[in-house]
Amino acid sequence: MSNAIEASKLRLSIDDVALLQPTSIRLAAGEALAVTGSNGSGKTTLLRILAGLARPTSGAARIHGAPVDERSPAFRRVVSGSIGRPPVARDLTLEEHLALVAASWGSSVDEARERAAAELERWQLTALRRRFPHELSSGQSQLFALALAVVRPYEVLVLDEPEQRLDPDRLGIVIDVLREEIAAGRTVVFATHSVVLRQAIASRILRLGGDGGDAGSDSSDTSDSSDSSGSDA
C-alpha cells in the first residue's frame, strides 16, 4: 500500500528558534495519527506544514505521492483540515456555509444543500442550521469548523485539537464522525491533548518535544507509538 503521508525530517525554524524539531512521518490510507506534546512543541507547526500553510526550513513531505504545495489544485483536492478558526461569512447561515463549500467542489446547488443537511445531521447541528456563525457558542463553533472541514471531498484530514471547547457529549460526536471517516479509508492527522480522543481514534501516536507532555497514557491502547525529540512515526 502506498503511503498517504510521507514526511522526512521536517524542520522549521525562524532565526535559529526551532518551531519544529526534525520530524518524520509515514502513514498509510485509513490510519489516524495523534500528534501530542506540550504547548510550543511544534504540533500546530507540523500540521501547518502538512496542510501546505507553512514551508519547512528543511525536510520534505509528500501526500499521496505528490509534494506538499498548497498552490496546486490537486493538492488542495486531497488535503482538508481545520487549523485555527475557519473564516466565516457573517451573512451566511450554517447551512449556507456548508452548501457553498460543497458547491465549490462540483456539487449542483441541490446536491450541495442535501450534502449540507446531511453534514449538519451528522454533527447534530441541524437545529442550528438557520443560525449565523456569531450566534453560536464556542463549542458549537468548534463543531461547525469541523463540519466545514469534512463537508468537502478529501483524502487526508489535518485537525488541530478538535476537542477544543467541547463537552464530553460533543466530543463523542467528533469521535463518531472521525471513526466513520477513517473507516472510509481517509487518513487523519490530529494534534490533541485529549486522552479520550487519542485512545478512541489514533492508530499511531507521535509525541513531539522531549519534556514528557502528556506522554503518560500515550501507549495505552494504540498499536504503535513513538516518543521523540527528533520524532519519527
Place this chain on the structure above:
Amino acid sequence: MSRETARSLRAVRTIRRARAEGSSRGDVVYAVYAGVMVAAIVGVPIVRAVVLYLAEPAASAVLVDVGPTVSGTVFALACAAFVALGGVRGPALLSPFLIFAVAGGGHPRRRTLLGPVVRSVLALAVAGAGIALLPALVVAGVGDATVGGALAFAGAGALVGVVCGGCWLLGQRATAAVRAWIVVGVLATWVVWVAVPGSSAVLPWGWFASLFPAGGLAAGAALGWGALAGLGVLAAAAIAVAPLLLDGLRGPVLLSQAQRWQTAGTLAFTGDLAMAMGEFRAVPRRGRGLAAIGGGGGLALMFARRDLVGSLRTPARFALACAGCLGFGLLITVAVGASGPGVWIAACAAAIAGFLALGVWSDGFRHVAEVAAAPPLYGVSTLRLLGLHAALPVVGGVVFSGVGVGVGGMVLGGVPGGGGGGVGVGVGVGGGVGIGVGVVWPALAAAVLCVMLLVLVRVYDSAKGPLPLALMAPVPTPAGDASALVVAAWQADAVILSGVVVGVTVASFAGGVVGGVLVAVGLGAVVAWLARRRVLAG
C-alpha cells in the same frame, strides 16, 4: 476541469445570491445612485476647478513644461507603489470565507480569483485613462495640442493602468524580498530615465512621457506611435502572465490579506481610521537577534535604542521612513525656493510625506497612548514616556530630511525652473522655482524645525480617541447633511494640522530665517499644548 470549475462557480454564485444581504439589486442601484450623485456634486466641481486653474496661461505653461516628466515619474512611482501595495492588499481579494471555500478549493486560482482581478485592472485602466485625459484636455483646450493627441495620451493612460494592475498582482504573488528588489529595480530605472539622456526610447516611463500631448522631450516626436505600441505590448504581457501569477498565489497570504482587509473595512466603517490603518502595519519577523535592551546610558538612551531596534525589525518600513524623510527634505528645499502658490503646494506635499514617514517611527507614541489607558505599567509619567520615545523620530527625521535638503540642493541647485539630467525636474505652479545655493541653509533650518513640529503632531495624533458621537449628529445645509465632512475633517485633523504648520513655517522663511524660526517656535508651543491636553485627557 474548466467546465467543472465554471459549474462550481455558478453554484457558489447561486447560493450567495440566495442570501440577499450586501448584494441585492436594490443595493447595487443605490450604490450607483450614490456614486453618480457624489460625482456630480463633489467630483465635477473639483475637476472643473482644476481644469480652469490649469487652463490659466501661467499654469498651462508650467503644465506643458513639466507634463512629460511628471507623467513618466508618476508611471514609474505608481508601478513601484502597486508592487509594494500587493504585499499588503492585492487585487486577488475575496472575503475570507470565499477565499477559504472557493480559492481554497480544487479549482485553479486563475479561474476562482479571475473576477476580482479583472475588476481591479479594469478600474485601474479607467482611472488611468481619466487621470491622463484631464491634463491632456487642458493642453488641447489652450491650443497646445490636438484632440487626437489628447485621446492617444488617455489611451496610453489606460494601458498604464493595466500595467499597474499587473504590478499589483506581481506584488501580491512575490515574496517580501523579491517585492523589495522589484521596487528597487523600478526606482533604479526611473533614476536612469531622469539622469541619462536618450534612455527614454528604451524605458516605459519615457514612452509614456513622450506621449504627453504638448511640449515634452526631444525624443518624444520620434517615439510617437512606437511608444503607444510599446505600452500596449507591456499591458498585453501583464495580462498574459496574470494566470500564472494567480496560480502561484499562496493560500495563507490570500487569507491573511482578506482577513486584514475585512477587519480594516469594519474599523473604517465605524469611524476608527487609525485602527484600520494599524491593520496594515507590518509586524516584525526579523531581527530578533538584535538587542533592543542593552548598553548603558540611562533611560533616554535605552528608549532610543529600543525604538531604533524595534524599527529595524521591520526593515521595509524603516526604509520607507528614511526615504519619506529624504523626500520631505527635498520637497522642503523646493518649497523654500519656490514663490507664489508653489510654496504652499510643495510645503503641503512635504507635510504629507513627512507626516507619513514619521508615522513609522511613532510606534512608541502609540504604545504610550495604549499604556496611558491601562493600569500603570512604566515607572515614569506619560509625558516623560512620550519624550523618551521622541528621540528616534526627531533624530531620524532630522538626519534624513537633512540629507534630502542636500540632495535637493544638488539636484535642483542653480537651475531656474528646474531641470536636471536628461529630463526637466521643474517644480512650481504659478511661480516657478529657482534653487540657488543660498536656499539650502534656510531649507535645512526649515526642515529641522518642521521635523520637530511633525513629531509633535504625531504625539497629538497618537492620543486621538474614538470618534466623538457628537460629530455624528446631522449638520443640515442647503446641499444636504454635511456631517460626513465634519467626520472627514476629524479623521484627517493631524494631516491638516501638518499641512498648516509646515506651510506656515516654510512661508514665513520668505521673510528671513529669524522670522521663520520664531514662527516655528510659536507653532510648536501651540501644537505641544494641543498634544498635552489630548494626552492628559486620554
